[in-house]
Amino acid sequence: MAVYGLMAEFEDPRALLHAAQLAYDSGYRKLDAYSPMPIHGLAEAIGFTRTGVSPIVLAAGVTGGISGFTLCWWMAAVAYPHIVAGRPLNSWPMWIPITFELTVLFAALSCLLGMLGLNRLPQPYHPVFNVPEFARASQDRFFLCIEATDPVFDAEGTLLFLESLHPASVAEVEP
Amino acid sequence: MKGDPVETQLTVQDPDGPVVAPGHTYESVTERIGSIVISLRTPRQWWIGAGIAFLVVNMLMTAIAWLFWRGVGIWGINVPVAWGFAIVNFVWWIGIGHAGTLISAILLLLKQDWRTSINRFAEAMTLFAVACAGMFPILHLGRPQVFYWLFPYPNTMGIWPQPRSPLVWDVFAVSTYGTVSLIFWYIGLIPDVASLRDRAPQMWKKRIFGLMAMGWRGSAKHWARYEMAYLLLGGLATPLVVSVHTVVSFDFAVSMIPGWHTTIFPPYFVAGAIYSGFAMTLTLAIPLRKFYHLEDFITMHHLQNMAKVMLATGMIVAYGYMMEAFFSYFSADKFETFMFKNRTTGPYGPFYGLLILFNILIPQSLWSKRVRSSIPALFILSLVVNTGMWLERFVIVITSLHRDFLPSSWGIYYPTKWDIMTYIGTLGFFSFAFYLFIRLLPAISMFEMRDLIDKKAGKQLVH
Numbered sequence: 001m002a003v004y005g006l007m008a009e010f011e012d013p014r015a016l017l018h019a020a021q022l023a024y025d026s027g028y029r030k031l032d033a034y035s036p037m038p039i040h041g042l043a044e045a046i047g048f049t050r051t052g053v054s055p056i057v058l059a060a061g062v063t064g065g066i067s068g069f070t071l072c073w074w075m076a077a078v079a080y081p082h083i084v085a086g087r088p089l090n091s092w093p094m095w096i097p098i099t100f101e102l103t104v105l106f107a108a109l110s111c112l113l114g115m116l117g118l119n120r121l122p123q124p125y126h127p128v129f130n131v132p133e134f135a136r137a138s139q140d141r142f143f144l145c146i147e148a149t150d151p152v153f154d155a156e157g158t159l160l161f162l163e164s165l166h167p168a169s170v171a172e173v174e175p
Numbered sequence: 176m177k178g179d180p181v182e183t184q185l186t187v188q189d190p191d192g193p194v195v196a197p198g199h200t201y202e203s204v205t206e207r208i209g210s211i212v213i214s215l216r217t218p219r220q221w222w223i224g225a226g227i228a229f230l231v232v233n234m235l236m237t238a239i240a241w242l243f244w245r246g247v248g249i250w251g252i253n254v255p256v257a258w259g260f261a262i263v264n265f266v267w268w269i270g271i272g273h274a275g276t277l278i279s280a281i282l283l284l285l286k287q288d289w290r291t292s293i294n295r296f297a298e299a300m301t302l303f304a305v306a307c308a309g310m311f312p313i314l315h316l317g318r319p320q321v322f323y324w325l326f327p328y329p330n331t332m333g334i335w336p337q338p339r340s341p342l343v344w345d346v347f348a349v350s351t352y353g354t355v356s357l358i359f360w361y362i363g364l365i366p367d368v369a370s371l372r373d374r375a376p377q378m379w380k381k382r383i384f385g386l387m388a389m390g391w392r393g394s395a396k397h398w399a400r401y402e403m404a405y406l407l408l409g410g411l412a413t414p415l416v417v418s419v420h421t422v423v424s425f426d427f428a429v430s431m432i433p434g435w436h437t438t439i440f441p442p443y444f445v446a447g448a449i450y451s452g453f454a455m456t457l458t459l460a461i462p463l464r465k466f467y468h469l470e471d472f473i474t475m476h477h478l479q480n481m482a483k484v485m486l487a488t489g490m491i492v493a494y495g496y497m498m499e500a501f502f503s504y505f506s507a508d509k510f511e512t513f514m515f516k517n518r519t520t521g522p523y524g525p526f527y528g529l530l531i532l533f534n535i536l537i538p539q540s541l542w543s544k545r546v547r548s549s550i551p552a553l554f555i556l557s558l559v560v561n562t563g564m565w566l567e568r569f570v571i572v573i574t575s576l577h578r579d580f581l582p583s584s585w586g587i588y589y590p591t592k593w594d595i596m597t598y599i600g601t602l603g604f605f606s607f608a609f610y611l612f613i614r615l616l617p618a619i620s621m622f623e624m625r626d627l628i629d630k631k632a633g634k635q636l637v638h
Contacts, residue, residue: 020395032395032396033394034392034394034395035393035395035398036201036205036370036622036625037366037398037623037625037629038399038401038402038626039395039398042395042398043395043396043398043399045395046395046396048395048396048399051400052400053400053403053404053407054403057404057407061411068347071327071338072338075327075335075337075338076335076337076338076339079335080333080334080335084337084339087339091339094338094339095338097341097344097347097348097418097422097425098344098347100414100418101344101347101348101415101418101422102347102351104351104355104411104412104414104415105351105354105355107407108351108355108358108408108412109354109358111362111404111407111408111411112358112361112362112404115362115400115403116389119394119396119397121389121390121391121397122389122390123390126390126392128392129392134392135373137373137392138366138369138370138372138373138374138391138392138393139201139202139205139370139373139374140200140202140205140625
């Protein structure tokens with residue numbers, strides 16, 4: 001493959017949103033939009049609706065809760081049992097604080113790691129950075145990149161399509 | 176940026192003024208905030224302030240070194256007051272941290288857009304305050320080198336921590352709180368360090384920021400996951416912040432000491448934490464906006480809102496004091512009744528008077544719009560509340576312990592110079608860490624400011 005894709009630059013978030021919608025409606029599926037801040041509806045416009053973060057966090061939270069409760073029960077009733085003030089060994093209401101804290105700890109760690117993992121970060125190299133204008137994707141410009149692996153991608157046709165969206169510039173992305 | 180389509184003219188009809196000054200673009204907010212870190216010369220005030228703070232850090236190191244050499248006998252603690260300054264400072268610092276989490280998490284869930292320009296440095300404040308708080312219980316241990324015995328780990332002694340003890344809950348609560356605060360802060364920083372990576376003029380700065388940004392490229396899919404993760408973290412941190420100070424209050428409330436053994440403690444501690452935390456946020460925000468000329472971003476709107484939160488939480492704290500007094504009367508328990516009489520008129524009575532003055536009477540001036548819109552008045556009030564909240568913890572810890580049940584075991588507590596040096600030292604540590612933070616990382620969240628400008632512009636298009 002000679003190129004990674006074609007990238008159009010926009011000056012306005014609404015222009016990017018509009019362009020992303022048109023590209024998706026024209027049948028492009030392997031595309032991504034880049035912006036310096038989150039834009040409401042942009043991910044949906046390119047057909048990305050399930051982030052996958054929530055199930056990971058739920059699973060981690062449940063694991064944390066079970067671990068916390070089990071830890072307290074095991075420490076107090078199995079590994080080092082001793083009776084304090086006649087209370088039962090498994091005096092479970094006292095386990096709630098640690099159960100809660102470990103639920104939050106596991107869930108919060110999975111928020112960070114789940115988000116990074118699903119985003120495939122850290123990623124030392126990505127072709128989009130080969131476009132010099134792309135440095136402004138983290139400042140004040142908005143980009144739409146249609147990737148060459150897309151079945152509908154066609155070097156000339158896609159270029160014409162992107163230019164019809166009135167972008168500030170269109171560039172080829174080196175692989 | 177010339178030709179930038181989003182020239183926002185904010186004319187929000189808000190009596191407290193806008194949350195961002197008018198006329199800012201995506202580029203101008205990024206430039207104003209980012210340039211502090213990557214291109215502007217370090218101001219002279221920074222060197223002077225950071226230099227003084229660094230000297231105070233060295234005083235802290237001296238005090239800690241002597242403490243490790245001689246043991247906790249150099250402090251004023253003894254029976255009956257075995258907790259002293261260490262626990263007073265621990266509770267005070269951890270309370271200060273709570274406002275940072277409140278601003279970043281609870282205001283996020285409530286969609287308060289005025290949080291945007293203060294959340295980053297409030298989160299940094301949380302981290303450094305938790306670091307200061309975390310030092311004290313460890314320094315207070317007779318053998319600090321075995322602090323890890325607090326954690327459950329398989330050991331050759333065959334013993335385990337006692338999960339029925341609030342002190343063990345505290346270990347879990349504070350370490351979870353520190354970790355979650357760090358995660359929240361770092362997640363917020365990722366898009367901003369990516370902006371700095373793409374702006375930095377020198378290669379070495381690009382490399383450092385690039386490593387921290389981990390290849391962030393602002394993809395729509397990344398943002399979608401990012402926003403979901405951030406929202407979930409906000410939802411997790413909100414109950415966490417309430418639980419942490421609740422557990423801290425259990426350290427007192429679960430004991431049988433008169434003046435500690437009350438059910439009002441958890442809500443009253445949480446309100447006090449938020450109260451002192453907002454006071455500290457104001458103490459930091461007012462000089463920060465002045466010296467770095469950030470008046471466009473940290474506007475009167477923010478200062479006034481923080482003042483209002485202080486007033487509201489201060490009233491909850493006042494209710495807590497009233498209930499404490501009422502419980503000691505209504506319980507008809509002679510030790511409780513004596514505790515309250517001793518607290519208000521005993522040897523530490525003047526401190527109680529001062530705390531009522533600082534935490535309840537003086538802050539009532541915030542009802543006046545003139546006081547809320549005067550920056551010097553807000554700054555002085557924030558210092559008054561910080562002092563008042565420290566006195567509150569002092570009064571709770573010391574007056575309850577020094578005269579409990581048997582008059583034969585009563586005593587008086589005096590801090591030594593090492594107590595005072597350690598306390599002042601943590602203030603220096605906190606300031607020094609904050610100086611480094613505002614010099615090395617963006618003190619205001621740049622991507623959220625761009626988002627705010629975009630939202631304001633979007634509103635204008637609709638109208």
